[in-house]
Amino acid sequence: MKPVKIGLIGLGTVGSSVFNLLKSNGAEIERRVGCQLLVSHVGARRDNPACDLEGVKVSRNVLDVLDDPDLDIIVELIGGTTLAKDIVLTAIQRGKHVVTANKALIAECGQEIFLAAQKQGVSVAYEAAVAGGIPVIKAIREGLAGNHIEWLAGIINGTGNFILTEMRDKGAAFDDVLKQAQELGYAEADPTFDVEGIDAAHKLTILASIAYGIPLQFAKAYTEGIAEIELADVHYAEQFGYRIKHLGISRRTENGVELRVHPTLIPESCLIANVDGVMNSVLVQADAVGPTLYYGAGAGGNATASAVIADLADIGRSIGADATSRVPALGFQPDAMSDQCILSMDEVETAYYLRLSAHDHPGVLADVTQILSKRGISIEAMLQKEVSDPQHDLVPIILLTQRIKEKEMNAAIAEIEALDSITDKVVRIRLEHLDAQTA
């Protein structure tokens, strides 16, 4: 069979890895796909010394790649949602298949892009957009096609997981670990996207869409970052047998779909609680298969390139095949999407870890427990430490609660903070058991 011709736009870390892997593993990939996957045109503003581009057409104006009539597939690896969006939409208009690793683009503009692709009968593939090299899009979209998926929870941002892992292992504070992560190249100079959970929310938006067949609704995702996590909470959590992870969680309930990224206590016996450092992992609870978990590198040039090439192989095989025989972009047929709403955080139910700073007066605990009980909040476990600040007779009280709607918990916390004996804002971290019954 004649080679599949690829236009590669973007020659940074991921782009250069795709280019080099297609060469170094080319023979093996051809043995799998049945034809060569050939990068015949590269669009990059400058050369990348990691790549030997001899014999390859190179355009400095990346848009010129789109004018090349010989190409079957355009690979977009420049990131962002402006130029990248133009590139992807133009490629589709010209009847090219598209592969991208751009989670922001898919999460924010996916609807428009997939609609255009459907009209043109081309594929837009994005395995690399979620959890890097882990083939989790394929697993959910195809491997679990027989299931009603109930919920999923993922460590889908390596930077955040690295920071939380280091805090626990080394007892270092958030700011110090962040600085270290930046030095190691795990965190960007501006770490907002990672640390605030925006990157994770992009990925979670995509996962929820393919899991339940709902439109992409990034704007409705709730995100809470890890910058507020204190070492004390990491240690208290450990005393109860929990670890704090920055999770993306989505759950299908009767009233709508939960879509939330926040620090979460999870039992240390969970496999996913033991996913450390920059690694990613997604746990999926489905009605037939039960829990399945997918683990691997969520970032890095080669790991991301692995997913890009898997998409190229899929498209390479299907070139010439009828578009109806392909897996739909969001797993479900475009005309069969469900209109379940995304739940507001007020309506989301989880358990909670609370840390209160209280004067060591008799009656404090009675006041607190009464406020909780009035709102139907049951206490699962409690830890009252020795006086931590003898000069001000302050004691930390740590509570684990049972599941309750967030609006009840917020109201209770407001009442607790209004008590004279409570000196500080209440520290509140959500807690999930990740067992079959609940998210």
Add this chain to the structure above:
Amino acid sequence: MKPVKIGLIGLGTVGSSVFNLLKSNGAEIERRVGCQLLVSHVGARRDNPACDLEGVKVSRNVLDVLDDPDLDIIVELIGGTTLAKDIVLTAIQRGKHVVTANKALIAECGQEIFLAAQKQGVSVAYEAAVAGGIPVIKAIREGLAGNHIEWLAGIINGTGNFILTEMRDKGAAFDDVLKQAQELGYAEADPTFDVEGIDAAHKLTILASIAYGIPLQFAKAYTEGIAEIELADVHYAEQFGYRIKHLGISRRTENGVELRVHPTLIPESCLIANVDGVMNSVLVQADAVGPTLYYGAGAGGNATASAVIADLADIGRSIGADATSRVPALGFQPDAMSDQCILSMDEVETAYYLRLSAHDHPGVLADVTQILSKRGISIEAMLQKEVSDPQHDLVPIILLTQRIKEKEMNAAIAEIEALDSITDKVVRIRLEHLDAQTA
């Protein structure tokens, strides 16, 4: 689109789950696939009270299903390699696609079956044959298509893993736990296939073939069961920070492919060392993505049915599409299989756990270490326990060695057993670190 018509042969645990899930999740599956997956003919010697077969054609002679001209896909779920093989080959001859969960059939007769399917231009899908509901065939065959896969290691028999987990957790002996597993329905009355590693070797044979693009060579797989594992070894392993798991391991070396199932010490910090009970997990080391791990239920009606339906969905989408656009049965194009040999165990290199029972005489240790050193075997760690049997002054000596070819180790063990001071057969369990460098 008109429904895809399925003939379901076998209505036991898995067959009835497939039938019921296609009904209960039918609407959601149709939203994914774009057409209904309809079981229109069931072949079963007797009814299964779990299934409401109203409106479905039923044949008591299962071969009659093959005569039904309306069917698009035959699902073979009767197991075994005799009648099942006839059914699959006949279905192929008649131009039907085939889905099976039969690992023995694929591992032992897959070459013949896939050749016949290729000639007829039909698909034979078998996701359910390995690791039950975990979509690991799809992950390796498609999701890692850009990688050179270096090795893989899997807990791919739930019964064996349940027994080893219970031995460790409850301190129970092998025979007692086996009896318990049989009572719980986790182990067959004749547990040979599970306990001796034959079932795992079937699955490993399939995994190795799709990972490296080599023919299925079940006959060359090395299998060693778990019946010899003593509680003492489980505990000594734990003191060194290891767990004993019954692993299927395959590694691509310069000289050939390792293909072996045996009890293995692995570091307890490995994620896969924490896969307990009846759960399955496969760890794959590939050059681009690095390690990825897939975890879930390896058995059970619904979990296995989940994988069967994923195959049905794939075929349902591709019906009418050109056969060349489909994923090849063994991941690699049939004319691009590699002829790398399977290594004999003599040539396989691993580290070892050794337990010696020795008279407490001076010089024993010197004799043992000299024998090891003479053969180039380095000692990684040693534990000499107090005299365990004061009447006979016997002491257990536990050694962890570095990696060495099995033939050297076998020769050294023979020499050690010939020493006067050594009273018993040497207990030898292989040890793998499962890090990026080694299997």
